[in-house]
Amino acid sequence: MSYEQFAYYYDQLMADVPYENWLYYVERIYKEYQHSGKRILDVGCGTGALSIQLAQENFNVTGIDLSEDMLTVARSKAEHKGLHIPLFQQDMSSMIGLGEFDTIVIFCDSLNYLRTEEEVKRTFKGMYDHLREGGLLLFDVHSTYKIEHLFVGQTYGGSDPQLSYLWQCFEGEHLNSVEHELTFFSKRNDGTYDRFDELHFQRTFPIEQYEQWLRELDFEILEITGDFLDTSPSPGTERVFFAAEKR
CATH class of the missing domain: 3.40.50.150 (Vaccinia Virus protein VP39)
Structure with missing residues (x-):
């Protein structure tokens, strides 16, 4: 990806x-x-x-x-x-x-x-x-430990005045794999936000x-x-x- x-x-x-x-x-x-x-x-x-x-x-x-x-x-x-x-x-x-x-x-x-x-x-x-x-x-x-215990099933997020994100981790179809669903909100000069989404796959x-x-x-x-x-x-x-x- x-x-x-x-x-x-x-x-x-x-x-x-x-x-x-x-x-x-x-x-x-x-x-x-x-x-x-x-x-x-x-x-x-x-x-x-x-x-x-x-x-x-x-x-x-x-x-x-x-x-x-x-x-x-x-x-x-x-x-x-x-x-x-x-x-x-x-x-x-x-x-x-x-x-x-x-x-x-x-x-x-x-x-x-x-x-x-x-x-x-x-x-x-x-x-x-x-x-x-x-x-x-x-x-x-x-490590396989990180995939299993720190990624799969976890949700992370963060924000500052210009950029916020939501990061959700789901078990992948292969052993020791994870799919990361990322959603970002970027602030425009007029105070509105642009949203964009990306999907990333990782396997170890x-x-x-x-x-x-x-x-x-x-x-x-x-x-x-x-x-x-x-x-x-x-x-x-x-x-x-x-x-x-x-x-």
Whole structure:
């Protein structure tokens, strides 16, 4: 599912998301595993929040996203900061012709937008093909615990003077999947509101399943951690991080 009108409100709604933690994670992995190489592909780059931070740390960043609207916002933000970040509209499960990278990152649960096992496997194969030998694949996913206990059956909401939203989460048709029904009310200058609705789907898999798919492609799994920590996931972990190296 691609972001449409939501793209232009995304940064406002995600203002509290700690993108600096993903940057720290990348820097920690680089240091801990003595990785070198500045060519990074940011998959599911969205409005470019992390891509811009990486570029400001002197990484040579390329970004892809399925949503042209998100990329439009990302281009504007990068240009405003005087940064050149090549951005392309591509489906992560069918990447092609992007060149070779030292590191590929897929963060902020972007991988969970894929609906089928085959799409995830094709995505991992595309990553493998776009990495140099010894290159890193870094990604995070929702845990099965988060899908089951923090999403399914829950309702969230928020408001400020310009934008209000209602976020309802329903059990998806697949195991460990969720459908997010989002309703937004954006205030006009004349005091009236525009309403728009979007439906987003996410699905995750057990840690062991991701491990199997990575090893089938001859990735070496360097570490699996939880919630931005450098420790193994626990039963209550919400976000699982994987670091793997192309052999």
